[in-house]
Amino acid sequence: MNEKKIIKKARKGDQEAFGQLYDKYISGIYRFVFFRINDKSETEDLTQQVFLKAWQNVSSFKIKKEAKFSSWLYRIAKNLIIDYYRTAKDHINIDDIKYDQQFAISYKLEEKIDNLTKFKQVKKSLTILTEDEQDVIIMKFVEEFSNEEIAQALDKSRGAVRVTQHRALKKIKCFFQESESKNK
């Protein structure tokens, strides 16, 4: 069944249909929140809120040719992250997080990853980016979204997404160059 039909069913309150959407997007939303919050329990809490809010308001999602459900879901996630930082009394700075805590979630998976150093470096490279740049890079290269989907989710034009993407990649490139030169 294609996604539009599933969304139509979900909008009518079909639990099974929304369950399918949940299964499809849970990992992506989790990663998106995790890269911004950098705390496992807070990430789980916010991810749960994203899907709860989406399920409660799924009937308000308008099925149009251009409108993407993924974009709508990521926009909910983004707004909840903004609210989180607005209300959290003391949020954690990624630089202050110890390695074990930061990567606790992927500890088992890390063993499977051949290039652990590269993984750590890539994760760290995201910290030098602005929030918008992080969102664009994660959505584009980790979640493999189209520019149209990213534009909808972040409420930007496709041109703005391309520019942000270009700047972010340039920053990451510089970060790796500096790391290489330090290692030498």
Add this chain to the structure above:
Amino acid sequence: MLKEKEIIEGLKILKKIEPEPDFVKNTRHLVLTVKPHIQFAPIWVAGFALAAIILAIVSSKTFFAVKQPAISSSFNENSLAEEFNEMSINLQIEEITYSQNIHNTIASALTEISDYRTNHMNTSVLEAEQKYINNKLEVVNDNEEIDALLNRVIF
């Protein structure tokens, strides 16, 4: 030196980060137990509102129709036709009666006017009566005995 393609490949490694299966399972269960807010499309809302208005108008008409038989009968085509026929016949009868009365009144008035034998309408009789009254008054005014009596009473 790191190329853009290598950076992008490096970024894809981050996809290996996954939520714990227990969390996924529990959250799925928790989310789906909550009831969603089902919103009706605006066109449906407008439709329901219109239907409610029509229902209110029809029911109010029916309510008033109970008190006024003429209105209730207006819903029935046959009774409406009957009512109309009866109404026109009654009107015609009333009109005929009215014009008959008028004709009678006019006719009797004309008869009285044209009839010379009628005393109170005869002009010569009226003139004679007027002359008689005038003469009487003159007679009364010229009476010397009355004057003498009046003088005696007053002085």
